[in-house]
Amino acid sequence: MQSTAQSAIYWYHQLRTTDIPYVGGKNASLGEMISQLKDAGIRVPIGFATSAQLYRDFLAQNGLDEPISRLLADMDTGNATLAETGAKIRMLIAEGTFSDEQQHAITEAYQQLCEQLEIPDVSVAVRSSATAEDLPDASFAGQQESYLNIRGQADVLLACKHCFASLYTDRAIVYRQEKGFAHQQVALSVGVQQMVESKAAGVMFSLDTENGFPDVVMINGAWGLGETIVQGSVTPDRFMVYKPLLEVAGKRPIIEKQLGDKLQKMVYAPESHAERHTESQDNNQAISKVTTETFSNITGATQTLATTEQEQNTLVLTDDDVLQLARWAVIIERHYGCPMDMEWAKGNHGLYLVQARPETVESQKRQAVLVNYSLKETSTLLLEGASVGSAIATGNAFLITDPRDVDQFPDGAILVTERTDPDWVPLMRKAAGIITDTGGPTSHAAIVSRELKVPAIVGTGCATQTLKTGQPVTLSCAGGAVGKVYNGILRYDTQQVNLDDIPRTNTAVMINAAMPDGVFRWWQLPVAGIGLTRIEFIISSQIRVHPMALIHPEKVTDPTISQTIAQLTHGYPHQPDYFIHNLAMGVGKIAASQYPRPVIVRMSDFKSNEYRGLLGGEFFELNEENPMLGLRGASRYYHPLYREAFKLECQAIVEAREVMGFDNIIVMIPFCRTTGEADKVLEVMAEAGLKRGKNGLQVYVMCEIPSNVILADRFAQRFDGFSIGSNDLTQLVLGIDRDSAELKPLFDARDDAVKDMIAQVITVAHQYGCKVGICGQAPSDHHEFAEFLVNCGIDSISLNPDSVARGCQQIALAESKRQNVKPPEN
Template sequence: MLGTAPTLMTEIARDRAFILWFDEVGIDDLPLVGGKNASLGEMIGQLASKGVNVPNGFASTAAAYRYFIAQAGLEPKLQRIFADLDVDNLQNLRQIGEQARSLMLNAPFPQELELAIANAYTQLCDRYGSGADGDLLAPIHTDLVECLHHTDVAVRSSATAEDLPDASFAGQQETYLNVHGVKQVLEACHKCFASIFTDRAISYRATRGFDHLNVDLSVGVQKMVRSDLAASGVMFSIDPETGFRNAASICAAYGLGENVVQGAVNPDEFLVFKPTLADGFRPILQKRLGSKAMKMVYDVGGSKLTTNVPVTEADRAKFAISDDEILTLARWAVIIEDHYSAVRGIYTPMDIEWAKDGETGQLYIVQARPETVQSQKSANILRSYRFTSPHQSTIPALTIGSAVGERIGQGSARVIFDVHQIAQFQPGEVLVTNKTDPDWEPIMKKAGAIVTNQGGRTCHAAIIAREMGIPALVGCSDATTAISTGQAVTVSCAEGDIGRVDDGLLPFEVIETQLSQLPPTHTQILMNVGNPDAALGLAAIPCDGVGLARLEFIIANQIKVHPLALLNFDLLADATVKREIAKLTLGYPHKPDFFVDKLAHGIATIAAAFYPRPAIVRMSDFKSNEYANLLGGRQFEPHEENPMIGWRGASRYYDPTYRAAFALECQALKRVREEMGLMNIIPMIPFCRTPAEGRRVLAEMAANGLVQGNGLEVYMMCEVPSNVILAAEFSQIFDGFSIGSNDLTQLTLGLDRDSELVSHIFDERNQAVMAMVKMAIATFRANGKKIGICGQAPSDYPEFARFLVEQGIDSISLNPDSVIKTRLEIARVEASLSEIGGRSA
């Protein structure tokens, strides 16, 4: 056991023992009790003192399994069975698996093994107050024990090749919940032994190159956590999609955890930022409400151990666990990850199962294993999937869901409802089904992509899909009706948390970049990031932070409601709009809280992705016609003949008719900074026409708790010609500036960039525009202020990027797909400039 120095005789006794208690084993005992049980023992022995709760129990050992195999004379029979195995032939796989399991189940347990398990279960009952006194090591008649001991336990398989750092074996063997009494415990242990030869386990071992007869099986018997009366779920100590190390990802649903693990429900999802969590903040970056349509509970008075029952509408409409519980679980994830990383001497992200006891209200960890996908990826290669032509602008998706795998897959669809029909599946097809679980593994590895109605991003099927490098779209709800067998489809999981299925085989490309070969640059390379769902993935692209995060994207795509419609909900005139808003804001009695919550989560996710690098967040810059298109917006927006140069940006923030809405933006920003600890956020004011207007905006921000100074910088967009002409005056008001080349171009040239009639004149490389940019850079630098650019031009035109570097700009913010190529170009420019005398002073 880790941390002890047992004698040689003790080691021999342990190696030969049939039963070991969890607190007698540790991570080094994987060969004795398998990965799952070794990990439970490690946490009980090493992490209980740090506040991590783990239910106690015991494990049958590898020696017990081998004793069973030897006493029953099973090895030569199993060798003969597996001699004819062909895992690519599903009918052969089924036949071999059935023969092996029948052989195991028809061989009785040796009496010594039965008594060892019975005695240990009796001791466990006594520990939890449901047993009788007596000599528990003496021979016990199991019928007597059956009457006296009824502690409910979970009986879980734990293979000696399980939960390795590069192979999860997730769900390959069986688990039995709510097991009572010696008879049921013995039956469940026997079934667990046989489950080492499930079809899915045989196929997985064959794929991974493990010898079927060189893997032993331990069984863990653990006191049940009454999550049937509360909630349970899965969490990762990293983001399982992107490998982002600074976030813990948590899923939760009501009832026993098997529904979440098997993908039978769409759970709530939470994301917590680990660095500021350690500093005492409450950084819940994301909270997504799942449908949680059913829950697994004890089958009281029924013929089964567990059963599924519907969840009430009221419970479905609220989160399964509280914010305090989310934060506690995230802290435990950090503790567990830190411990395993220290023990292994290498960074070890963890895949963890948790449960809440409905009787005591206590949280528990019931499993922990190394994460096996992101931890194996090379940190020096950035691989991205990208469509080579627009695909979302006009044609709606067939279905959408939670994206797994950050890839694009395609092929002919195959809709299958039952695992017994998987023989119909052909290699390369897109598997479409209600839900996937490990029983589907033999065909999952052959799929071009996987699409399911049910499941969350942390179900076993999602874990295996990631491990096999297959894109999967889960929780679509209507996939099996929206897609038909034989239909050619493209499944995109490469554009953020929400993926989509499109009709047809859309062209795409895979781009690989060697990150270790990128040169450094003197000019800061920032990134334009609009979509919070894509932020964690974009953080892997080498850059110096976020140069432009647009609040409009979050408002339009995640909030969807005009802020004044939320502030004046009771006064809305359109009954249909009011119903839509009520549905969207379910669970928010005070409707403006919905706006603040969603906006705060979006901002926080972007800021956390690039922390501690700066994240410049532009306050809202919708035009009046765009605001009008939000739910409830038409009641509050004026009609303007030319909204492009009308009531937008700074002029709204202090206006008596809009200042309450701007206050919601300030509240969201304040929450992210003060409650979540993300001090790297820099708010930026758009379309500020005069210095006086700038001062009024700063006063409005201060009135809402965002006081410039004291660690808070405020930037301004430089996009109106007056910003350039009066740059020296604006420098006395704001801390930094970012050129918006799109608006600066249209206002310098006097054209509406949305008008097709004059769009051919729009060009940031126009001599007048470049003169304005040159003047802005020179004046702001002369006044000691930071000056960057966040417009489109440097992403589109390498020569424009070169011009900016020559003028001595501090930073260039680029679209994500332009960062690498523009960085290389800027490095070349800087190298050539250094040869001829340097950048502009």
């Protein structure tokens, strides 16, 4: 663009990101997308921007520069409060008037926009765009105002002036002070953009906002306009897509779909409210009577309505929508060269992007140290919600309904409120933790908490009704995506892991991962993949229903259980698809955390008593005297009581590998007693479409029964690898109940009998070209056991993530002794 300081109006198609000094970050970014990414298929509503110079001229011609400077100086010297200063400055700007030239420039551009769209008095969004915002290291998003569904020349002028005034909201003043920006060096441009009459809208990030994992797109959405998500007045739907596989033809790598409550939606208000000024001939006179605080109430441009039950139970985006938005996110991220924070809308004519800015929290973290939090005790669980961060906070709950009560809030208390908006920031800074009734991971409360590094749990539903001021509570975000609030002050540990201090080893070090929630916390660990994923944790916590109850609902005779299952499977006309799809997404998300490194997924290994605990399980499970040695593992997979359900597990793996594209998944069969049993299981798997060797599928067997060792040569002809389950192997070699407190001193995987078994299977497996790994804590807890495994030539050792640093030290030391050389350098 040939920019000049004298220009009053710039059309978006003229702008580039280099034009921030003229139109601010928000408008420059919109122009960049329209001018540079249109050919890539990205759709952005058209519009124009007023110049930053027009704002400066407005202040000068109304004689406002000196009064604003004086008011700011009084605040700096303590002669006036922040609230007093901001209110006076906003009033000064609101009472100013546009020159005839300025008024003509804005109204003429608006009229041209109406003519281009062939819509008289077209509805527009009028947004503030500061000249120092949306930089890679600073975001002014939410600091100034935006006005939606503005129609008519008078309302556009009014909204523009109140955007000017919002440069001096209390939160904007504080933010500039913290970032070191001189107040009067920051100017403001106003963007006037065609409104998308949104059926649904939301936000999108090109990384995981909780931990910076760069390979996913995270999308939140709700019905109506997107303001309800940012405000935190709804818990939105949540979607996640794995970016690298988007480019693989035919793959659909959606790894998360979570239904939010979406209890409200913001929609256009009736026409009569939005057109209240169109008959006024003196626009400046009408505008000057309105202060910035009352503008949005007077326009009535939007209204918030309750959603229907059907809307609450329906995802706002189809799978095709989710994939399209994710592809746009990848294009935009590559174009800008950094992780991006975007806003989208879905109208009658499809999807649009309405904003894009650099993400400025997680993308700025380049930490070499991971801090792990873990509770040392537990108590009554009071609330659950979406976790923000991974920390733990303790303190007394303090309920606040008005952000102006900041002086009443004690430092270090736990803030409890319905939701927050930018006016709450000064109060949020004083909190040790934050709990809200509504909102999701991209609500204002979540975004600000993340930036302030204050742990928060949002969308609990009833925190303000459940908690009382002064009540001691513990807020834990250490368990993944679901945050929990416990009664009382609980003790907890913190552990720092310096990634640079973890030695590299010749033996492959892998991690154990049971739950999709929180798996991305460990993406920076220098490991070779995941050595054990137990799908029963996904089944019990996320699916919750016994798979046979989905296949044969007629056998579930308890109407209460049937109703609960019907609610969980809403949207799945064929109930078994609920099991397949959700298990596939859970496994896919875990596989995404390490792709393309191998991820070994163990098929279900519940005992019959544990299966009975699932919804409907009592109608399909036996009552066994000794479930530990009963119908478990491989024996279930071909048994008439479970064979159909096992096929659902297999179909879920097929979906994760072949539909989503996670071909790094290796399947593992637990508790396989005989080679004949192995043949039967492999046959059932093949019937379900999961055939060893097809599309590179490898199948491992757990080595946890003496027969697996004694007949290792025969098992090696049926499987591609072994994973030693040291707990069960120790139990069966020594004849000790692994859960017996009395025999606990005798239960030790370092016993010579167990070690001889391990050494034997490693030797035989290698003779047949099979890999051997082990899962468990013993190698990290006992250096001599790590040394034994290394000397046996084991291929991999899989540890809990928080033990990787210690385990790698033990393994590196063992390798150095074996080779009689120094440990390998990092």
